[in-house]
Amino acid sequence: MSMKEFSHRVLNACSRIPKGKVTTYVEIARSLGKPKASRAVGQALKRNPDAPRIPCHRVVKSDGGVGGYGGADKKGIEKKIRLLRKENVVVDKRKIEIKNYFYRL
DNA sequence: GTGTTGACCACAG
């Protein structure tokens, strides 16, 4: 698998997450056969905030933290949270109950 | 080809 396909598959996995569900950076990495590439998954998403309609706001950290979005600054995070809430996902203090919404790829 | 940088993770204090 080429480096190029990696990011492509990340985005593809992202687009398969059902509305109202979330998955994690690790889970995506795992589904690609590279359980330890969570960090690289984040990179792929950052470079494609939208390509052009990828719901990357449904990807969160393993501990339920919302992770980043856009510049990873406060602005981006708030936007991500807003999108999640719009899908009936309860977000409390930049965190969610991962087990209630987890979607296994 | 070699660093450095992160939308990360796990574990230790």
Next chain:
DNA sequence: GCTGTGGCCAACA
């Protein structure tokens, strides 16, 4: 809760 450390891997300079 917090910070620090070591590890990971693709993208970038």
